[in-house]
């Protein structure tokens with residue numbers, strides 16, 4: 101019975117209980133179940149022995165995941181990966197495991213439990229709970245910070261190919277990725293365009309984990325790594341400045357400050373490219389609309405419509421020149437100094 105065959109009340113109850121599915125996938129990701137099933141079907145007892153989990157309870161988790169299409173349950177409590185579940189493998193072409201590990205972490209999960217506070221007050225739930233923003237909170241927690249960076253790296257793998265297929269970075273000689281995390285997106289751009297020079301810019305504790313990724317992508321010798329704050333200064337003089345999934349973390353005044361910092365580092369003929377989701381018209385685009393709630397409760401930002409990006413750019417001294425959609429749902433939103 102799929103969602104279309106169920107009564108409205110049952111369909112709604114399944115949506116309400118979606119949090120149970122999310123947490124069950126989180127636990128399977130933490131236990132690396134998909135990697136253990138990469139070679140084929142295994143029994144829940146064998147998986148329990150390997151993961152150190154409680155055998156009969158692990159079976160209950162796995163059969164629940166098989167009921168929603170993440171796993172397949174065969175004879176004798178044996179499990180294998182479905183096409184969807186295979187995306188939890190760490191070597192999947194578009195891996196989701198790091199994201200699943202991150203979103204179920206208690207500190208992050210608990211933030212969503214305070215969505216009501218955000219909706220009633222307009223305030224960021226994370227700040228309300230912790231008295232600081234997510235970046236300050238994670239700065240002295242290396243495990244949580246690395247978990248977030250891994251989640252962002254895996255999301256970048258999902259969108260990089262799609263964005264590179266529709267937006268031509270090859271017309272630039274040099275590019276700065278501002279708030280570029282560990283460099284997964286910049287590495288993909290540099291790998292596609294062998295004469296392009298790159299600068300990866302992010303917070304010190306984030307870029308300290310970038311070298312390995314840049315080396316593995318074979319682009320380290322064309323990529324300078326610089327740390328700092330995009331509220332103060334970013335590297336000057338590049339042809340293009342890319343901010344992927346950065347501006348959506350911040351409310352308008354702070355987003356404008358970040359863009360203005362970039363503007364000060366740019367020459368008149370340089371190009372600014374935001375890689376973000378554009379909020380769709382009514383009744384469409386659930387990814388952007390739920391990501392918007394995620395921005396509300398966690399970093400304290402928002403997803404924006406095309407028109408809202410245009411206004412943001414104008415207020416920061418730019419003119420939006422075009423928006424290039426990609427198959428992944430994110431767009432390259434391009435602007436030039438006004």
Ligand SMILES: C[S@@+](CC[C@H](N)C(=O)[O-])C[C@H]1O[C@@H](n2cnc3c(N)ncnc32)[C@H](O)[C@@H]1O
Nearest residue numbers: 252256279280281302303306328329330344345
């Ligand atoms: C949502 S992540 C996006 C990372 C990367 N662009 C990507 O798409 O995978 C936002 C990034 O902004 C960085 N960031 C936050 N505050 C910053 C600051 N004040 N200066 C520089 N980077 C900052 C974070 O460390 C993080 O890597």
